Amino acid sequence: MNIGSICTRRMVAVDSGSSLVQAASLMREHHVGALIVTSRAPEGACVTGIVTDRDLVVDVLARGLDGNGIKVGELASDKLASLSQDADVPAAIAVMEARGVRRALVTDSDGRVVGILSLDDLISACAKELAGLASIVRSGIQREVTETTHVAQTSKPLPLRVPAMGTAGWTTALVPH
Template sequence: MNIGSICTRRMIALDSNSTLAQAAGLMREHHVGALIVTSQTPAGPSVSGIVTDRDLVIDVLARGLETAGIKIGDLASENIASVPEEADMAGAMAVMQAYGVRRVLVTDAEKRVTGIVSLDDLMDASAKELASLVAVIRSGIEREVAETKGAPQPPQPMPLRVPAVGTAGWTK
């Protein structure tokens, strides 16, 4: 399963000069935990970072910083982790581990951002694969049970009778 098939294609971006309040408002409005931060270049807008809800809480609120003077570009992680659409889940997890992040950007062959994949997305895809594996196992068990229904059954074991405390033995 490649990352391109499980990533989220709907991404929300904002300019690096936006305020923290604008970022938080966008996250709430669109029900997302990460925003793509862009900056203007001569070629047009370019990805300059990513900011997460966790960044807002841990880096700003928990430190008691004054939010009015902080631009989202100041907070955004400039060390952008990304994987190609063709990467597998193990590759995406390796990048997450190497960068210490829970989300990575997904890029196409021309290195354009086409999506974002989160740890939650990877866990969901893994759970679906495990559920398919369980279905295979159950199907095999059901087939074996159906095949043995007409076969002679082995004798049932004799029940064990436990005598009173202090004595031991088998009884018929």
């Protein structure tokens, strides 16, 4: 499974000069937990960071700072992690762990950002794979139960000589095979 198949393709960007209140409004309006921060450059807008809902809560609200007086570019993390959309899940986990982030930008072969991969995306993808494995195990157990029940119902018991209870002699018992 490659990252391009599980990442979120719907991205919302915010200019680095916008206020944190504007950023929070964008997050609410678009129902996203992260914004790609861009800055103007001669060749067009370029990605300079990422700001998350957690950044707003932990770094601004919890410290009692004024969200109108701080620009997104001042808060945005420049500790960016990026992955090729062709990368696999273990590679994504390794990059995110090494960079200490919960989200990574996903790029195409030309280096353009085409999505965001979140920890939730990874967990969801892994959960689906584990559910598939669990389904295989359950179907195997069900098949074994069905086959065992069928054999027990269609087999003729085999005679088996066992010691008789309370006697020194032997008796014949019928045991299914």
